[in-house]
């Protein structure tokens with residue numbers, strides 16, 4: 001049989017300890033006893049590690065329970081339930097402020113005590129789970145998600161990662177293409193760096209020198225020699241994001257670099273050998289771009305050796321809550337409870353999520369800003385368009401949103417209209433008379449779908 005949870009009992013009264021020992025052993029706990037805060041400290045540092053739970057008396061000679069609680073490291077080594085003497089509610093509240101999960105008055109009723117301990121244990125397990133999620137999320141290549149699509153993607157990454165083959169990652173904006181690229185890089189075991197370049201965000205005129213580098217004096221403004229991203233990724237991986245936006249002339253140069261495994265800095269006289277694995281991503285249909293003459297067929301064939309498609313979030317609804325939970329733990333911190341409002345899940349599953357995982361992350365960020373001290377609750381109306389009746393007001397309804405949110409709503413409408421009329425980011429940028437890179441960044445920040 002699996003041994004029960006270890007529980008550290010801290011009380012100076014041997015009679016109380018004896019009573020608790022009997023009760024808790026009968027209930028399957030493994031009690032460990034300390035007669036003072038100092039002894040409890042020693043037990044917490046013992047080689048077998050901290051217990052799963054602590055039951056702490058507040059009134060003790062020497063260091064009191066409150067003082068002990070205050071100096072424990074954060075996060076607490078285990079959830080703490082305190083035993084407060086008669087008529088010390090202020091101390092009990094103080095203990096809760098210091099991170100105790102619950103308090104039980106002395107002499108404790110067995111039922112009340114066991115309930116408090118079981119709840120604390122459940123909470124501890126939940127917090128541990130969130131801590132684990134958080135650590136997972138912090139690993140750059142870790143993909144959160146339990147859908148069959150995600151499982152399949154993880155499987156492909158483990159197979160394709162450890163090769164030098166170029167991979168073309170396709171998927172709508174915000175689906176996690178860059179994250180997949182990082183996962184591939186980690187799985188490759190290549191020693192060099194992962195270097196990313198966004199072909200849509202960098203002005204076409206600068207892209208070439210960014211990729212290939214330049215010598216001093218190669219063009220006006222080239223005041224010093226600079227190696228390009230290819231060289232920075234030496235021995236590692238170069239991730240070409242939004243490859244579909246790369247100008248045609250540059251596509252020719254890229255193809256040459258891939259074939260010769262050499263690059264030439266602008267203004268240089270000799271080639272430099274590069275050992276770089278190429279990963280590329282696009283939200284565009286490159287086959288169509290080839291047909292329309294916007295993308296070189298030879299480069300497409302060269303990069304499309306191993307296509308990897310990241311499905312949109314709406315096609316893998318099983319990932320919604322695990323992702324939301326992971327983002328909540330990351331953004332609000334692992335100790336803030338995460339909840340889902342009744343009925344919200346069905347509406348969120350029905351929503352289209354045009355901005356995909358990035359949009360979901362933005363929703364959680366917004367909820368966290370509005371949350372105050374309470375739990376982070378995922379509601380359907382936190383998601384624009386997912387609420388059951390969200391009529392678009394011709395005139396803004398004031399009073400619910402902050403100034404910035406109103407402005408962002410307007411910005412979304414404006415950019416949507418410009419994209420529709422302009423047909424592409426470049427077209428919309430022309431209409432709005434703004435820089436293409438800036439417009440691209442706003443589209444991403446606002447969670448709008450890429451055209």
Ligand SMILES: Nc1ncnc2c1ncn2[C@@H]1O[C@H](COP(=O)(O)OP(=O)(O)OP(=O)(O)O)[C@@H](O)[C@H]1O
Pocket residue numbers: 137142143144145171172173174175176177178179180241281283357358361444
């Ligand atoms: N499976 C996942 N697990 C954890 N985080 C994810 C996952 N998918 C996406 N994200 C997060 O969502 C955000 C958007 O992901 P990412 O930048 O990789 O998308 P993208 O498809 O490359 O977007 P774009 O097309 O706009 O470049 C990032 O914050 C990323 O960390």
